Amino acid sequence: MLPWLIEVILFTVLIVAALVALGLRNLLAAVVTLNIFSFMSATIMVKLGAIDVAFTEAVVGAGAVGVINILAILLTSRKSAD
Amino acid sequence: MNEVNRDLLLRRHMEGPIVSPIVHVCCRGLAPFIQITGLYVFFHGHYSPGGGFQGGVLLAASIIMLRMSLGLADSQRIMPNRLPIPLAALGALIYAGTGLLAMLWGGSYLDYSFLPLPMLDPAMLRYVGILVIELGVTICVMSTLISIYDNLLGS
Numbered sequence: 001m002l003p004w005l006i007e008v009i010l011f012t013v014l015i016v017a018a019l020v021a022l023g024l025r026n027l028l029a030a031v032v033t034l035n036i037f038s039f040m041s042a043t044i045m046v047k048l049g050a051i052d053v054a055f056t057e058a059v060v061g062a063g064a065v066g067v068i069n070i071l072a073i074l075l076t077s078r079k080s081a082d
Numbered sequence: 083m084n085e086v087n088r089d090l091l092l093r094r095h096m097e098g099p100i101v102s103p104i105v106h107v108c109c110r111g112l113a114p115f116i117q118i119t120g121l122y123v124f125f126h127g128h129y130s131p132g133g134g135f136q137g138g139v140l141l142a143a144s145i146i147m148l149r150m151s152l153g154l155a156d157s158q159r160i161m162p163n164r165l166p167i168p169l170a171a172l173g174a175l176i177y178a179g180t181g182l183l184a185m186l187w188g189g190s191y192l193d194y195s196f197l198p199l200p201m202l203d204p205a206m207l208r209y210v211g212i213l214v215i216e217l218g219v220t221i222c223v224m225s226t227l228i229s230i231y232d233n234l235l236g237s
Contacts, residue, residue, distance in 0.1 A: 051131040055123075059139045064227055067146055071234045 109151035134219030142227035173222025
């Protein structure tokens with residue numbers, strides 16, 4: 001198994017998730033896609049050996065920021081206007 | 083339509099629990115495990131990945147999850163609404179106070195080996211000092227995140 005192949009897969013999923021999150025009109029789905037982005041970035045940190053950074057990214061990016069984004073959607077509009 | 087939907091969600095959050103029993107039971111069952119994980123991460127922050135910030139975010143996530151599922155009224159017993167801001171101030175005070183205490187006893191700021199605890203050698207003093215610092219960070223991060231959540235909902 002090639003050692004860099006898993007990083008290529010992770011980076012592909014990361015970039016695809018970021019592009020999908022930019023293009024989605026449904027903001028709730030965009031938040032979920034951003035959580036996928038955050039989780040993939042945490043996994044890349046694990047692969048690079050930075051366990052502490054990966055832990056922070058997983059806890060903050062996929063936990064707290066997701067909740068706060070969902071709250072912001074609750075307070076404004078569900079659909080993107082542009 | 084959107085306004086009505088938003089008002090309904092906010093009112094449901096203010097007044098009572100979400101009516102789905104599955105969400106209710108899952109959140110109430112999951113919260114203690116998240117809190118135990120947060121405490122583990124906090125106490126083992128010296129020599130393994132983790133620390134005060136991550137433990138505090140985990141504790142805050144459990145309480146925010148209870149706020150979302152139980153509603154604001156029922157979650158008052160777990161974390162009252164007026165508590166987060168004083169707790170955040172207390173956490174910052176613990177952090178700065180430990181540093182200043184070491185400074186008053188002759189060291190530099192945050193030099194734990196000068197803490198005024200007798201019968202402890204400097205290595206043990208550093209061990210205790212970093213634990214106290216992490217305690218302050220944990221309390222501050224947890225209560226700040228909860229107060230951000232409360233303020234976003236305007237309560």
